[in-house]
Amino acid sequence: MIKYIFLFFSLVLYTQEDVPDEYWIDDSNFEDTISDSSAFGENNEDTILVEFWAEFNKVNCFAEWQQIQDAKYYRVDIVKSPLAKKKYRIRMTPSLLIFKNGVLEKSYKAGLDLLLPTNLEELQEDINNINKASQF
Numbered sequence: 171m172i173k174y175i176f177l178f179f180s181l182v183l184y185t186q187e188d189v190p191d192e193y194w195i196d197d198s199n200f201e202d203t204i205s206d207s208s209a210f211g212e213n214n215e216d217t218i219l220v221e222f223w224a225e226f227n228k229v230n231c232f233a234e235w236q237q238i239q240d241a242k243y244y245r246v247d248i249v250k251s252p253l254a255k256k257k258y259r260i261r262m263t264p265s266l267l268i269f270k271n272g273v274l275e276k277s278y279k280a281g282l283d284l285l286l287p288t289n290l291e292e293l294q295e296d297i298n299n300i301n302k303a304s305q306f
Contacts, residue, residue: 189235195220195244197253203244204269215304217241217270217297222255224248224263227284232264234290241268241297266293268300275300 195203204218219241221232235243248255248263258267262280266288269275276296278288 189245193235193244195246196250200246200251200254205272215271217268217275217301217304219243219293219297220267220269221245222248222251222258222260222263222265222267227263227280230264230280230284230286232266232286237290237294238297239294240301268297270300270304 204220217240219235219238221235221243223231223245224247235245246254248260254260258265258274258277260279262282262284264286265277265279266286267274267277278286278293280286
């Protein structure tokens with residue numbers, strides 16, 4: 171029994187993977203981060219994946235963020251970003267939003283169960299489709 175308890179807590183701790191400071195954004199830099207131009211006026215053609223996160227539900231965070239390809243990942247603490255939370259109508263966490271050229275292209279929002287309604291494969295497929303569509 172102790173072995174199963176240890177395994178459970180190991181999995182929980184793994185899913186709460188720490189995200190380095192450079193990936194955290196808040197109301198002060200949210201719009202600049204997802205916008206379609208850089209500080210030098212150049213177009214930013216990156217696809218941006220933003221996770222809205224909350225301390226109370228960190229066990230259900232998007233733990234596979236490092237496996238995302240062809241998109242930049244950022245995390246937003248809803249407590250520190252009430253304006254972005256309100257603008258994008260985030261009611262539950264985790265919620266994932268995909269932006270391209272500053273435009274919201276796709277969103278996945280947790281329901282009352284507080285679970286992310288997608289998986290890595292589906293999310294990567296959507297990112298790939300958004301990137302492919304923007305080539306034309």
